[in-house]
Amino acid sequence: MTTTLITGSNKGLGFEAARRLVAEGHDVWVAARDAEAGAKAAADLGAxxxxxxxxxxxxxxxxxxxxxxxxxxxxxxxxxxxxxxVPDVTADDLRHVYETNVFGPVRVLHAFLPLLLASDNGVVVNVASGLGSQAVTHDPDRVESSVLAPAYCSSKSALVMLTTQYARALPALRINVVDPGYTATDLNGNSGTQTVTEGTDAMVAMAMIGREGPTGTFTGRDGTVPW
Structure with missing residues (x-):
């Protein structure tokens, strides 16, 4: 059985991805900062x-x-x-966001790397956003082009680049980054146009790839996301 850990999975996209992967037969660890909320989510999911x-x-x-x-x-x-x-954003504002969105994935991957390398099929899925894509945020037909959020957007751009760097350095693993799309979650006040199920399509697909699967890619539910 495949053992999967999802950070921040007591609600939203993480919870839905956990639910879907449990249904696919994965042994899922719900990882959350809030012990009470995380334990309840895991119990509800059978994780x-x-x-x-x-x-x-x-x-x-x-x-x-x-x-x-x-x-x-x-x-x-x-x-x-x-x-x-934007003119009021400070270095401390960026530092606060980067601590979770950039340094967090690095910290977690670094710590779990020996376990992943010991796996017969080690896989890493980094959850970024179309807001981390220069091409997407410059496309006037995309809603992302109207967003001004320097800390969040740049943190997701950094996560995309980190993914490609790790993928090149660790060819034994499959390491990819995904864009959930504009999904209704607490992060955006539930204003997104997609359901959490739609938003987890790319997450789940990339979590289930095999040893011959892609690595170093940026993917959304509709295919490749332009860099």
Whole structure:
């Protein structure tokens, strides 16, 4: 059985991805910062729970010891950050968002890497956004072109580049990044036009790839996302 860990999976996209992967036969670990909410989500899903705060080294190391074996890591945890006007955004605003959206996935992957390399089919799925794509955010036909959120957008761009770097450096693993699309979640005040099921299509597909699957790609539910 494939063992999968999804960060930030007590609600939203992470919860729905966990539900779908449990249904596909994965042994899923719901990883969440909030122990009470995470344990409840895991119980509702028939999954396992591990407390994990992606911004805390000790928490991540403890989670590795608890999980013990891992085939698929889904770096889903993320925050939107403040909604300040662009001229008012400070370095501290970016630092706060990057701690979760960029340093978090690096921290978690670094800690779980020995387990992933020991797997017969180690897979990493990083959850970014079309807001991290220069091509998408410059396309006037896309809703992303109307968004001004320097901290969030640049953090997702960084995650896309990190994905390609890790994919090149670790050819034994399948490491890809996905764009869920504009999905109704707490992150956007449930204003998204997609359901969470639609938003997890690419996440689930990439979590289920085999050893001959792609690596270093940027994918959405409709196919390749332009860089």
């Amino acid at each position: 396992s729970f591990v407390q994990l705060d992606v911004t805390d080294d000790a928490s991540v190391v403890a989670a590795v010891a608890t999980v013990g074996h891992l085939d698929v890591l889904v770096n889903n945890a993320g925050i939107a950050g403040s909604h300040k006007d």
